[in-house]
Amino acid sequence: MNIDRSQEMKFIQSSVAMTVTLCSFAMLFATMFLGYFLVRSSVSVWPPVEIQGMPQGLPFLSTLAIVLSSVSYYFFEHKTGGKKVNFVLTIVLGISFLISQWLLWAALKESGILVSDGMVPSMVYAFTWLHAAHIAAAVFLLLWLGFYVFVRTEKLSPLKVINVGKFWHFLGVVWILMYLLIFVL
Amino acid sequence: MAFVEQHIHDAPTSFWSKYICSYDHKVIGKQFLWFGIFFLLVGGLMAVMIRWTLAFPGQPFPVIGQLMFPHTGGVVPPDTYAMLFTMHGTIMIFYAITPILIGAFGNFCIPLMIGARDMIFPTLNMLSFWFNMASGILLLGSLCLPLGAAAGGWTSYPTLSTTLGQQGLGQTMWTIALFLLGVSSTMGAVNYITTIITLRAPGMGYFKMPLTVWGLWLTSILNAIFIPVLGAGLLLLTCDRIFGTTFFLAGAAATSGKGDPILFQHVFWIFGHPEVYILILPAWGIVSDLLSFFARKPAFGYKMTALSLSAITVLSTVVYGHHMYTTQMSPLLTQSFMTLTMLISIPSAIFFANWLGTLWKGSIRFTSPMLFSLGVVFVFGLGGLTGLYLASTSIDLYLHDTYFVVGHFHYTMAASVLLGGFAGIYFWMPKMFGRSMNECLAKIHFWTTMIPLNGIFTGMMIMGYAGMHRRLYNPFIYDFMHKLMPMNTFVTWCAIAMGLAQSFFLYNFFKTIFFSKNKPLASANPWEVGTLEWEIPSPAPHYNFKEIPVVKCGPHEFGNPNLKTGRDFQYQTEELVEVK
Numbered sequence: 001m002n003i004d005r006s007q008e009m010k011f012i013q014s015s016v017a018m019t020v021t022l023c024s025f026a027m028l029f030a031t032m033f034l035g036y037f038l039v040r041s042s043v044s045v046w047p048p049v050e051i052q053g054m055p056q057g058l059p060f061l062s063t064l065a066i067v068l069s070s071v072s073y074y075f076f077e078h079k080t081g082g083k084k085v086n087f088v089l090t091i092v093l094g095i096s097f098l099i100s101q102w103l104l105w106a107a108l109k110e111s112g113i114l115v116s117d118g119m120v121p122s123m124v125y126a127f128t129w130l131h132a133a134h135i136a137a138a139v140f141l142l143l144w145l146g147f148y149v150f151v152r153t154e155k156l157s158p159l160k161v162i163n164v165g166k167f168w169h170f171l172g173v174v175w176i177l178m179y180l181l182i183f184v185l
Numbered sequence: 186m187a188f189v190e191q192h193i194h195d196a197p198t199s200f201w202s203k204y205i206c207s208y209d210h211k212v213i214g215k216q217f218l219w220f221g222i223f224f225l226l227v228g229g230l231m232a233v234m235i236r237w238t239l240a241f242p243g244q245p246f247p248v249i250g251q252l253m254f255p256h257t258g259g260v261v262p263p264d265t266y267a268m269l270f271t272m273h274g275t276i277m278i279f280y281a282i283t284p285i286l287i288g289a290f291g292n293f294c295i296p297l298m299i300g301a302r303d304m305i306f307p308t309l310n311m312l313s314f315w316f317n318m319a320s321g322i323l324l325l326g327s328l329c330l331p332l333g334a335a336a337g338g339w340t341s342y343p344t345l346s347t348t349l350g351q352q353g354l355g356q357t358m359w360t361i362a363l364f365l366l367g368v369s370s371t372m373g374a375v376n377y378i379t380t381i382i383t384l385r386a387p388g389m390g391y392f393k394m395p396l397t398v399w400g401l402w403l404t405s406i407l408n409a410i411f412i413p414v415l416g417a418g419l420l421l422l423t424c425d426r427i428f429g430t431t432f433f434l435a436g437a438a439a440t441s442g443k444g445d446p447i448l449f450q451h452v453f454w455i456f457g458h459p460e461v462y463i464l465i466l467p468a469w470g471i472v473s474d475l476l477s478f479f480a481r482k483p484a485f486g487y488k489m490t491a492l493s494l495s496a497i498t499v500l501s502t503v504v505y506g507h508h509m510y511t512t513q514m515s516p517l518l519t520q521s522f523m524t525l526t527m528l529i530s531i532p533s534a535i536f537f538a539n540w541l542g543t544l545w546k547g548s549i550r551f552t553s554p555m556l557f558s559l560g561v562v563f564v565f566g567l568g569g570l571t572g573l574y575l576a577s578t579s580i581d582l583y584l585h586d587t588y589f590v591v592g593h594f595h596y597t598m599a600a601s602v603l604l605g606g607f608a609g610i611y612f613w614m615p616k617m618f619g620r621s622m623n624e625c626l627a628k629i630h631f632w633t634t635m636i637p638l639n640g641i642f643t644g645m646m647i648m649g650y651a652g653m654h655r656r657l658y659n660p661f662i663y664d665f666m667h668k669l670m671p672m673n674t675f676v677t678w679c680a681i682a683m684g685l686a687q688s689f690f691l692y693n694f695f696k697t698i699f700f701s702k703n704k705p706l707a708s709a710n711p712w713e714v715g716t717l718e719w720e721i722p723s724p725a726p727h728y729n730f731k732e733i734p735v736v737k738c739g740p741h742e743f744g745n746p747n748l749k750t751g752r753d754f755q756y757q758t759e760e761l762v763e764v765k
Binding site: 009012013016017020021023024025027028029030031032034035038039042115116117118119122123125126129130 | 305306371374375376378379382383409410411412413414416417418420421424425428429430431432443444445448451452455
């Protein structure tokens, strides 16, 4: 995306602010990861009996959705052609991620893994709730950005696109870490 | 970094835009100040009630006791006592000190001292205040609940803070209120950090910034990093209380599964120890500046002071374990945390020595801001030294959870910060509200605060050393505590005296703001100092600077014999006169 010289300083200011903001969000999730490591280190056998039979397909679908959404947003940010399609695809995939999370919670419940079953199930639920809440907020941000992409196109500034993108990609990275640590390793 | 000049925005005209939903950093700073002073009074009243209960167990609290506790004949009941010390700590730390030192001075001083017209994100700034307000209302609202407000201590350790420890909505509202406050603080931190990095006036390098700005900047960095850690802990606690998760329930407390109450302690203190520095760094910054301003000397070792503050900021992030020595931590870890904690005394000693160096052979002007700054030097010295005892594992095992700890952290977090806050209020009053406060009353306020303050906190440390536990409703049911009764009574009378002494401040403050309209406005620079805010009229106009200043020298250029201006100081916009 081209940024003219007059916006350069605004870009720097915005980058500093966004970096600090993402550091704060990173610390929030880092604390959750710390909790997860402490919980995991206290369990002698992994996975513990409380979460055995946890569904594997839905978390994989969630991962696929969020990775593809990040890729489509990247194309929206950087490619000149097919911009709006990529943007719409990001929103659709983002909503798909939320639906897959909803289905995951339902599947967990169906498998008899309840939030009150102990620390490990509590952690799985709370971690995914927290992340999904951020994804929901990010989807609202995308919809807000959509207003400028489709309606007030003259007011669409590159800074808005870049900052929403940073937040979206950040949440994608957090999910990948969550997926690997909670559902794969 | 290239400089970008902010536009001058139109002056707000309506009451709403001027005082309620203002984007102006100065107004927002004042909003935080009012907010903080209100909560300071609420928290202070709670402190007196706590002290009354300890000194005169079973006796009704005077005047308002009958009204507040009719079912016990005016005596503070035990459950209310637990609620009082919980809310006192929470209110003083998060709703009094934080808004005054960070919210008020941060908002008011940062743009003025770095030569900017406003914060970089004025709307975010306004939102930060209103989130703070919503949080305060929620917390105060919890006092009206049928089962009362939170009562698990300001640390809210599980299982005291889980539904097993406390039924009802009080603790839940406490948790949500603090989460909202965290959102507000994070917004403020993003704004402060970005403003300082990107909006400094041309010529103002980092080592030309006043130390007040350094303190606020470092505080903001800690805020941005560690407030979310508390946020995560609060979210998990909320999940335990509302959604049935079992993070912090263990042993017989757990109805199913198995949790770990110590996990909350880790999360709380990873945030909680930096929080001590979050509160005190702005006060240190303010005092470092004021000592130089009123000693009429350049700040001794300015760069080393700034670097020491930075070193303390970094070290503060890796010492949290010293709050948890008694949790059966591995000896290897306790020794590591002890060593790291002791290391903090090195940069602390450096800037403390720099303070003394600044005062040495200075032409000291004993104005009210200077008196309060000297008060900070004294009480921080005591608070810092007593911290070394608690840092040592073997001594802490004995002193843990005693009144020694209470005395220590009040000396550092309460006394230092409170006195630093008063120093700042007296100092920036002319720039904030256009008129200086009465100096005679201010000095009376200082002495009537300073003397009982030391009586309170030294007394607490003596009682703690004698073994008095910090959270007992009536310690005198134990025989060995009887000898401490006179000391408890002394501390309580000191607390009452200190509480009454604040009426000098309140009278002076309100009179200056509301009942001095017929008096002339203060001059632009009544204290004769050279930082940027003193080059513009008092009170500061809404746009701050008509022309963005160009900074040419540091903030503490005093006592240069080669100055030909008839002043003993230089403004930061003046070319530095060489000392030959």
